[in-house]
Amino acid sequence: MAVLDWEVIQQYLPLYQEAAWLTVRLGVAGIIFAILIGLICAIVQYFKVPALRQIAAVYIEISRNTPLLVQLFFIFYGLPKIGIPTNATVCGIAGLAFLGGSYMAEAFRSGLEAIPAIQTESALSLGLSRAQTMRYVILPQAASISVPPFIANVIFLLKETSVFSAISLMDLMFTAKDLIGLYYKTTECLFLLVVFYLLILLPISILGSLLERRLRHAGFGA
């Protein structure tokens, strides 16, 4: 007795491919904005820029302490109420960026703060400008420290895209739920769901550990 009906699977495959592609597109777009927001927040906090630094801190707390689903509803149903038109795709990306920004900020900040002050001081004492010190001395070291939490965030955010189905984005989760509701092929649908998430996330995970191993091998540290 076959557990899985391969004919059904073949039939659903194109729908899942479509959905996976949407998940990846929205995920990547959201993560790119999350990286930008994270960089800005981390730099503003590292340099203790007045006002902006407090704004970043408030944003990070809100972002980290509310569920993505709530953030999405807020953007999806809230923004049109105050006269800002929006659509599901934009909402999905914005929601992911809003959530991810704070996580990326913390990843970058932990990297920056791990670099001892003496590194900055010896760079400055050699005559490097603040910008050169950042570029040639601090950022390369901070980046390698930020890699593991960064990869973890990417995986976390891609997984979080599964709540996009709540605002009717036809991502993997939506497709699976939809098909189950229509045809009751629960086993095949869930099987495909797991396989597709793994197909997206496993390569990133493996790449991440390879990168981490390389970095550990390079073994910074005075």
Added chain:
Amino acid sequence: MAVKILAETLLSIRHIAKRFGDNTVLDDLSLDVHKGEVIVVVGPSGCGKSTLLRCINALEPIQAGEILLDGEPIKPDGKNITELRQKVGMVFQSYDLFPHLSVLDNIVLAPRKVQKRAKAEAEAEALTLLERVGLKDKAASYPRELSGGQKQRVAIVRALCMHPEMLLFDEVTAALDPEMVREVLDVILKLATQGRTMLIVTHEMQFARAIADRVIFLDGGNILENTPPEIFFTNPQTERARQFLNMFEFAAVKHHAPAED
């Protein structure tokens, strides 16, 4: 050591005050350093020796007075601060090499990016300098692959490669194992014979005595003694300096006494 004919003033510290909040660390302190002069700064822990060097390199702002290098004021936010910093090389107690760069790249980073020198030329000079401190074969190594003494010699070379007019050393041997202290001090002694202008903070009293043209004794936020080493070490003028030196002799005796267990 022969008395040097004092050349023109290179660094002039005039009535500076340095406070951290309510804590006044340097109080109306003045000091002139002439070209070619080697000044050793000593004093009890926490008296402000590091702070003084950091002020000279504008790593710390001062609250009063001024510091002039070649007649130009040094200020952290001054627009020519990077030019002035290039003229003052500084070596810290430890951990100041850049761990993500090889020894050679550590040395040529500032010459290339700040002074815009050609790669080949900067690297050639770096290798020559490395050879002089016995580390030419370490050019491709990373700081983590070096001993403490080797790291400090690289840090000195890195400062030298910028052609500074003056060098600041802040207890550069304090974090080293005893057997490595010598190799670093030898490098600094050699620099003194080349006529380098140096301001050296150290707890190595033998070394201070050998290298200094003048010894500055810092305590309570000010300079209490400013004398040639022969006088400072044999006949200090203040009670505080006498106590300070006594403490060192005691420590030295203890250090050389056989272990009791």
